[in-house]
Amino acid sequence: MLRVIAALAIGAILAVGASVAVVNVASPAPEPPNRPLYNYGDR
Amino acid sequence: MAPDASAGIRSHPLESVIMRSGWVETAERSAPALLGLLLALLALGPALGPGFVLRYDMVFVPDPPLALPGEGFPRAVPSDLVVALLSRIAPDQMVQKAVLIGIFVLAASGAAALVPSRRLGPRLAAAAFYAWNAYLAQRLLLGQWALLLGVAGLPWAVRAVVLGGRLRLAVALLPAAVGGFQAMLVSALAVLATAATAPVPAARPSGTPDTGGSPGRAVPIRAPRGRAVPGRTVPAWAVRARRVVEAALVLGVLSLPWLVPALLSRAVTDPAGVEAFAARADGPLGTVGSLLSLGGIWNANAVVPGQESWWSAIVRLSLAAVAVWGFARLRAPRAVPYRAGAGEARGAGAGEVPPYRAGGEDVPSRRAGQGEAPPYRAGVAVAAGGGLAVALAGVFAPGALGGLIAWWPGFGPLRDGQLYLAPFVLLQAVGLASVVARWHSRAVVAVAAAVPVLVLPTFALGAFGRLSAVDYPDEWRRVQAIVNADPAPGALLSLPWGAHRAFAWNGRRVVLDPATKMFRRRVLWNDALLVGLPGGGRLRVASEDPAVAAAQAALRAGPDGRTAALAGLGVRYVLAQAGDNTFQDAVTVFQGPEIRLLRLDPPK
DSSP states (O other), X not given: OHHHHHXXXXXXXXXXXXXXXXXXXXXXXXXXXXXXXXXXXXX | OOOOHHHHTTTOTTHHHHHHHHHHHHHHHHHHHHXXXXXXXXXXXXGGSSSEEOBBTBOOOSXXXXXXXXXXXXXXXXXXXXXHHHTTTSOHHHHHHHHHHHXXXXXXXXXXXXXXXOOHHHHHHHHHHHHSSHHHHHHHHTTOHHHHHHHHHHXXXXXHHHHOOHHHHHHHTHHHHHHOHHHHHHHHHHHHHHHHHXXXXXXXXXXXOOOOOXXXXXXXXXXXXXXXXXXXXXXXXXXXXXXXXXXXXHHHHHHHHHHHHHHHSOOOOOTHHHHHHSOOOOSTTHHHHHHHTTOOOSOGGGSOTTTTSHHHHHHHHHHHHHHHHHHHTOOOOTTSOOOTTOSGGGTOOTTOOOXXXXXXXXXXXXXXXXXXXXXXXXXXXXXXXXXXHHHHHHHHOHHHHHHHHHHOGGGGXXXXXXXXXXXXXXXXXXXXXXXXXXXXXXXXXXXXXXHHHHHSGGGHHHHHHTSOEEOOOHHHHHHHHHHHHOOSOOEEEESSSSSEEOOGGGTTOOEEOTHHHHOSSOEEOOOOEEEEOTTSOEEEEOOSOTHHHHHHHHHTTOTTTHHHHHHXXXXXXXXXXXXXXXXXXXXXEEEOSSEEEEEOOOOO
16 A cells, blocks of 8 residues: 555656646747757757 | 448448458558658658758759769768669659658658557557658768668568568568668668567467467478478477577578679778767766667767757657567557467468467557567567677777778778667667557547657757758759760769858758769769868867878879879769869860869870
């Protein structure tokens, strides 16, 4: 029973963290500057 | 007294129970694949709408031509050809979506198939982890769908090695074979390691049932149909060696489509790629921490949004630690020990249990983890360690790796070492299942299956818009039709002279120039790669295609002479930006708002 409660608590904590992460990413961000566009990527 | 089955089965009160158990078993078998489908829908989101998903290396085009490998390194071989063939029988947009969804379904069902338990909870945990992790997300955001085909098929390939049989292995490796060189190299790492380390069946007296036994001993010599020859044995190392040779042969044959063009090509590999494509820290825990938590891709723009936060980094690393711990303690349930190296390939009949799957219900949790290790455990561990070492080599020993590549370009695929983490992903997926298998609770199972999504929630919805479907503007299709309808020979040169584009109609997502895959004729493009550095500079990884240098020299000739110089190289068309007026003697065949197609007169 203790393990179940622990698992549920971990799940709840992760769910809260996930919600915060989603809200942060989903919130409107300023338009990115017009970078040099022909890089394969940036390190 | 046993009931008369023939007489009473129709009216037996247990009939409904039996039928229900059949349905339940079917549902449980397909549950991991369904979970993979669900995760695919969640992860891809807007990418499943009408249009093509175009991002970095993921370039799908309308009406893709059937084209053989060019003179450069065969990077998209045979994946592009397979896509072109499939597009002949299905809408091209649907082909891409089917491939992307298939990656998730194949990965989830394969990881679940490796779990040494028939209980649904552990299998779902492995399925969710293997289909939803930082490695898969980052590689997808880099557009490397062909690599991911091999990654998705990896657990099936490992399973095939354990079960035995060349045909079974070849079928399991088909996704990797379609994917091409990266997919096959990642698969080879795990397949060969498993073939070399999986236990061999123990010898037993003739006539006694095969109930397992200690691995690593001699095995009875078998007649061609699999029947043991009494009194004769071969050493275990010989069995392993034969297994490795057979696996290498299958891998070699399936690699021929890209291996032959690679060996015949004059492509070169710039050792500067080691610095450009070495693993990097994608969070606050450094490069090693990133790799251990299955991230660390070289491209900062391929990182899942929000992944850089302390919360995400710590939670993912903690989950990785738990999963590795679980893998280290991975055991089959004691009730049905693994029959090391035995199984379906040796004619396991009804009622027998494959070596990676325990029969019936698992033993109670107090006995779980006390059976034999599954036969793939050492192989997956070796492959995971080897992959991690390759990834770390690019970071901590770039000079040595660069030296190898300079010595022989065949070592070039090692420069992007992070991609070899795939067996480590599989290790963690099975390890997480092992942890979940210790608990008999639906609540625990539900949490465990959701944990991979909860620790990386921003992979959802196409990583919040980073993967999305768009349609090509009409001008691209018109240019494609004009060029492909022209029977005259000659190459097409694509400008501006760089490999990647960031079109406004594609949301400014960076993508490899679509012109490289649109036309039936040879396309000359600058395959030199530019990588932005943290300080603001750019690192240039030299071109692999030897024809690029000649084209570049022709372009340097200036507006007066470049048309003739390019025509002298066999270039018939130039696809340029709409405002490019630097080809004075060329004929404008098509002028659109964004692109312009020019035709060069052949040299007199």
